[in-house]
Amino acid sequence: MASDARRVGVVGCGLMGSGIVEVVARAGVAVTVVEADGDAARRGRERLERSLRRAVAAGKLAEQELAPVLGRVEVASSLAALSTCELVVEAVAEDEGLKCSVFAELDRVLASSEAVLASNTSSIPIARLAAATARPERVVGMHFFNPVPVMGLVELVPCLSTSEGTIERADAFARDVLSKRVVRSVDRAGFVVNALLVPYLLAAVRMVESGLASVEDVDAAMRAGCAHPMGPLELADFIGLDTVKSIADVLYAELRDSACVAPALLSRMVESGRLGRKSGRGFYEHGG
Numbered sequence: 001m002a003s004d005a006r007r008v009g010v011v012g013c014g015l016m017g018s019g020i021v022e023v024v025a026r027a028g029v030a031v032t033v034v035e036a037d038g039d040a041a042r043r044g045r046e047r048l049e050r051s052l053r054r055a056v057a058a059g060k061l062a063e064q065e066l067a068p069v070l071g072r073v074e075v076a077s078s079l080a081a082l083s084t085c086e087l088v089v090e091a092v093a094e095d096e097g098l099k100c101s102v103f104a105e106l107d108r109v110l111a112s113s114e115a116v117l118a119s120n121t122s123s124i125p126i127a128r129l130a131a132a133t134a135r136p137e138r139v140v141g142m143h144f145f146n147p148v149p150v151m152g153l154v155e156l157v158p159c160l161s162t163s164e165g166t167i168e169r170a171d172a173f174a175r176d177v178l179s180k181r182v183v184r185s186v187d188r189a190g191f192v193v194n195a196l197l198v199p200y201l202l203a204a205v206r207m208v209e210s211g212l213a214s215v216e217d218v219d220a221a222m223r224a225g226c227a228h229p230m231g232p233l234e235l236a237d238f239i240g241l242d243t244v245k246s247i248a249d250v251l252y253a254e255l256r257d258s259a260c261v262a263p264a265l266l267s268r269m270v271e272s273g274r275l276g277r278k279s280g281r282g283f284y285e286h287g288g
């Protein structure tokens, strides 16, 4: 059962992968994270340590828990290291070809025919990832939110081939082991959150583009007027403007809704390398 998994696998140690590793290890479960790129593995480990120290400073994690949590994390460079896992969460870059090749390889290396293969994708249809394997009934979407240790939600996304048993095991793991609130969505572009959130972010970009209000005022309006922790442009920078644009493109391709068309300003910013926090500049300057 995934809900009492002894070792969970995570593929990819970027922002989302390292966050997923953190919540699994903090839940008391051993985790092997596969990151083929040595530099990315080092940065992921540093991000994990920084986040854990922040949790200690905020009183969310006991100081004496730090070493045991880190001790539960093993970093590997090959998917073969996951062969005995009963649950693997894929969190590599949002590239369909890359994700499909990871799923095909996981299908080959996972010894147990019962193992659950989950994807943290925010926009690629789960059905396409399932079709890359010979066990489509074991494939499911498990979409986490950034920062993973802070955000309480997991979107659980079965595709047409996902078995009821797989859904239940992934649901039990996210809910009972990771203590996340689980919402279910059908396998449609944007699932629940991004289908609501991304048109809102695009509308904020359009407001700035049309001169209706400044970046700072749009954000201040939603923070002070609606108690959002971040305004939409701040949040777009946080998510990554390239990611926002690529989710918008996926939504538009499926829904043909003009609210999902990426505004020219967003496209130009992405083409200019202004990607938000990750590149140091987006709607705001991000130092350090």
Ligand code: CAA
Pocket: 051, 052, 054, 055, 058, 060, 122, 144, 145, 146, 147, 149, 150, 151, 194, 229, 230, 235, 239, 243
């Ligand atoms: N572990 C546990 N708790 C942690 C932590 C960690 N590693 N790091 C921070 N926290 C806690 C803090 O203790 C604090 O808790 P309290 O409220 O109980 O005091 C809380 O998290 C907030 O942390 P900070 O005070 O350090 O930071 P902040 O107040 O500036 O908030 C933020 C930062 C959490 C990012 C907040 O601005 C926020 O919620 N922003 C919105 C984020 C959001 O919408 N994310 C979803 C993006 S969409 C997505 O991810 C999906 C997609 O597909 C695009």
